[in-house]
Amino acid sequence: MNDETGGGYWSDYSQSCNDVNNDNFCDDPYPFSGGSVKVIDNYVWTVQDGWLTIINTPADTTVNAVDMSGINHTYSVSATHDGSSMPVTCDIASGALFPIGVNEVLCTADNGIKSTFSVTVNPPPPVIHSNSPCDDGCTHEGNNPDLKIFASGYVEFPVDGVSTISSVWKDPAGIVVYDEILQVNEQGQFNNEFDNPMYIRDMRDSGTYTTMYTYDEVVLDYSWNYLTSVYTPEPDNGPFTLPCSMQENGDGVSSSSCHGFYTNSVARAEIGINYHSGILPIQNYQAVGFFIDGNGTQGQNITVTLDLINPNESKTLVFENTISGFVSEFQMQMLGGSLVTELEPEEPAEQVELDIVAPQVLVPENIVVNTDVMTGEIITFNPTAVDNVDELLTPTCTPQSGSLFPVGVTTVVCTATDAAGNANTNSFTVTIDYKEFAVPNWVKDVAGFWYADDIDDASFLQGIQYLIQNDVIVVPVTESESEGGGTVPAWVKNNAGWWSQGAITDADFVNGIQFLIKDGLIQIN
Template sequence: MKKSLLLILLVLISQSAFADFSLKIDRLKCYSIGDNATVSVKVDYPTANYQLGGYDLVIRYDTRLSLQNVTPGNLLISCGWEYFNVTQIDVNTVRAVAIAEINNGANHPSCFAATNGALAYFSFFIAAGTIQTEFYPIYFYWNGCGDNTISSRDGTSLYLSDSVYNYDGITESNITADTTFPTPFGTATSCLSGINPIRYSEIDFYNGGIDISAVDPQAICPSDIYVNTANDQCGANVFFQIAVSDTCSGVSTSASPSSGSFFPVGQTVVNAVTSDALGHVDSCSFFVNVIDSTPPAITCPTDTTITNEPGQWYAQFFYSVSAEDNCSGVTLNSSPPSGTYDPLGENEIVTIASDASGNVDTCLFILTVVDIDPPVINCPEDIVVQNSPSECGANVSFTVTATDNSLSTTITTEPLSNSYFPAGTTLVACEAKDPSGNVDSCFFNVIVNDIEPPVLTCPDDIIVSNDSGLCGATVDFSVTALDNCSGTVIESNPNSGSFFPIGSTLVVSSAADSAGNADSCSFYIIVNDTETPQIICPDNIVVSTDPMSCSAIVDYTPSGSDNCGGYSIETFPPSGTSFELGLTTVTSVITDASGNSDSCSFTVEVIDDEPPLLNCPVDMIVQSDSGFYGAVVNYNAPASENCGDASVSVSPESGTYFEIGSHTVNAIAVDSSGNADTCTFLVTVILTDDDFDGIANFEDNCPAVFNPDQTDTDGDGIGDACCCIGIRGNVDSGFESEENPGIDIADIVFLVSYAFGTPSGPAPECHDEADVDGSGFIDIADVVYLVEFAFATPSGPAPLSCY
């Protein structure tokens, strides 16, 4: 069945130019365990184009690769693939068979192919393995004579393997060999026996694979940076470098803010990210601290002279002090402050300018208050009198007074008191002057009235509708008057023919004669409003929840219009309402002063796009558990959420056993809307080694004393460093310390009993304590040495040191 199929598969390739024809499997580099990789099988024919009919490929791959999918290549450009089938032969071997679309029309398209192109794409998942840096091979495999062959379009040419080149991730080698099937070494020579050589030609096969490198790029940030502000600037341009290490090429690094950026005063975090060509990323961060040490420059007013408040011993003075600084936010404190009531004489005013970083500058000026207190004159209220009988005026008397701190004031008036005043209004001017020339003045009117009024007649109240499109109407009316004197003038307010607003308007009419005598009457002009107001609602509103809230306060303003002002708009719910998460309909109603109304509606939608706030613990340093080279560590990463609860995941989980060293713990919090926050912290486990000799306490035969050699002469499990303290001689192991060696008569008796008793007494717990003279042996010399030290007069030499 396979051989009959191969007779249908076709690739016509120019016979004369086939020496350079080959099939190649991709050789991919710098992939990691857990990545997905797509490997293509390519035709490489650099000298000519060709016509393709079909192929039969058998591909074998490393068992640590998991085949996900096989798809036809993009080689053909004049027709497509009519048949494509993939068969899994065994756990790591797959057969791909394809036929070009060569019988889909009366003219049999040529299926023209480019010089180079892919026959098929093999997509793999790189499964976890025991080796993190290794080459996973993918190679051609022959189970029979027809495997790994290519056919011409007309079926007259079939191409088998010539040379097979293997690749191990570093070097390429020719592995062609004439062997029996199955084999990775090419088509057996026996397959060509008795076959017309013109029908069968030979091409080269190149194996490939995937190079695995599990080392991700590493971003290395500098330490926190501290700089001062630049001249006259509230910050500084700061330059830095982000180091990076990676085993693969194509690594790119970015920082935000970037090196050379302008950093404001204070602390700014710089976040750096590095990534390689396969999308593996790492990040780090550090702080740039810009310190402001430039004080502000303050400017005070010049010395100033002002006058006292009238009648007072002080004056209120307002002034302005300015300051310039490289940073905004300068605070000015003046004493006394501007607007203070300052006493007479010289007053020193001091101002201090301080910026947000605590830098200060000061200035002062002198304020002088001069007394120019004038007298205070008191005029009477306007005087109103009736004209004298048969006269157009009257004689009028009045009194003007004044007060002053000098108690001596001269008062003058024009006209004088008791002068004759004509009918109407006459202005009286008064002046008071004190001995220092300070002057005050006042004025009042003397009014002589004619009391004979004219007689005025008004019409009844008038009721009309508003003019179209206007908030009122133009109204005409007539008012008449009679008077005992000629020259009567009639006035109405508003006048006839005026525009009257909606509602009731009082029209007041008056008649005055030449002497000013008057009469008045009034009536109402009532204009009714019958036009409906118009309202326009805003578009539908979509807002995010307020910070740390599951709702949002939303403001909006429907607009309205009316022929009259004074309409009101009510909205339900009103603007400024706190809206819950979701969709709410808002209705607005406009009503004018006459009760005419209209309405509209819109929607307010509140969405949650605020991520939860995740709080990781600070980096943890713990000692190893007793008896272990590691420790079980517990921790908690709580999260707060504006809407409901957030789901928190920590990897590794709390309660995990950590080996000696530093370990990164990653945490993520996700809320019900899919918003997320992440954080990380370090767990560092250090070895419990109290004497710092590199040996854990639970394995150290003397954990309190530095003894890296672990010498234990008597083999009792207690190191020599712990059995002898200070000087030798405490044979019975009584209390001793560096200051008190603990040597007494009991030690001599213990040593004699052990060395010469019959039977022998118990052996000393510490050999070095009993070897008083340091000879390496316990004998009579040690007894004599100890007796002379403890009881001889004078005392013998002290026993040797334990160390």
């Protein structure tokens, strides 16, 4: 500061000045008064270095709350003045409860100098608590196939907008036996008792199972032991190699073949026999046999009787097991019958017209479905068959209706068999075309009519909604963020017009459709 008389500089700093914002400058011009020197310089003087008050506060900090009340947060703060320690106090003390949100802490030294820092407290991350089927490492016994195994629990500190939790169970072989998305209510609770239940009958072998829950990128997984005497593997339907041991009776009838079959887990042995040495028919020809299971246990005796077998004739003896399950062997003993020495004259048999016409199998046209799901789509269909004798029949198809069809082309083969054993097949294809989005070209005409005001907004939106719900238009999965009721923005309508004229791409048009879905103007169930 200059004085009028000599241009010297003032060095009397004995009178204090305010520096509330701690920028090392006096907030107001230095308050000189009195004396014979006239101050002609109103410069804001800096505070002399040796007199500077320094408050050492922490940097702005972000922490996670331990619960919804916040967290008791500790910090360290100190102050010095002219190089010497000075007491300092803060309006939120170290160790105090800091609530969720941004907390501004104001610290004041004894001479009134202030400094601030912030502590941002985030809500606590979600914590998954599971009540099912039991704790980590525990043992759960299940021997009633109709009982449910619960996947329940709750999410502590749920996240706004996240209302589902994934539950995946794997058996001891690593096979997924349960994979469902469960709803999380407003209190954070989830329970599969009514929402995609899991039954004992759906479980597999005893052993160590794993459960994994996933909620908003938070994962809880654990293992548990499962003991059951209910589940036993079931054999697949169809033929199988059946070791057979057959003892003949010495009456000119011998066995020629042995074939095994499973139907609904029940074994069946079909034994071919041939009457090769004899001149008289044998009536009431009997054979007895039994199955042996995989544990070496012999089953019940099963007796089969043929009314009549003629010389040089072949017949088939059919033995059906009395219980279900796997078998390892079949043994048979031929018991024989009685020779027919006199045959009663037979009455003329009623003439029966033989059915030699196979049924006609009717299948749908080839099916093409667009999808935005890489795993494919579940496809249903309803084939029928018409027979000249049995009339309407229901074919069996592979894959069957309601199966998950993968992306690509799958051939479905449907077979129908009438009562006379005449069979016929027919086939069609199911093509699952994966596209992130798909819009038929003819929709451009509709967009052009809307742009030209030949159709109103409501009609256009209703039509697009129908086409999406019926998979004519495929768009990426889009969640609605509004209950609707608004108006269509002009840019969306302009997009539709430009798209109809080929000025913009399909993706640009789909972006507009996604906006309408998010805004609730198009409702997709």
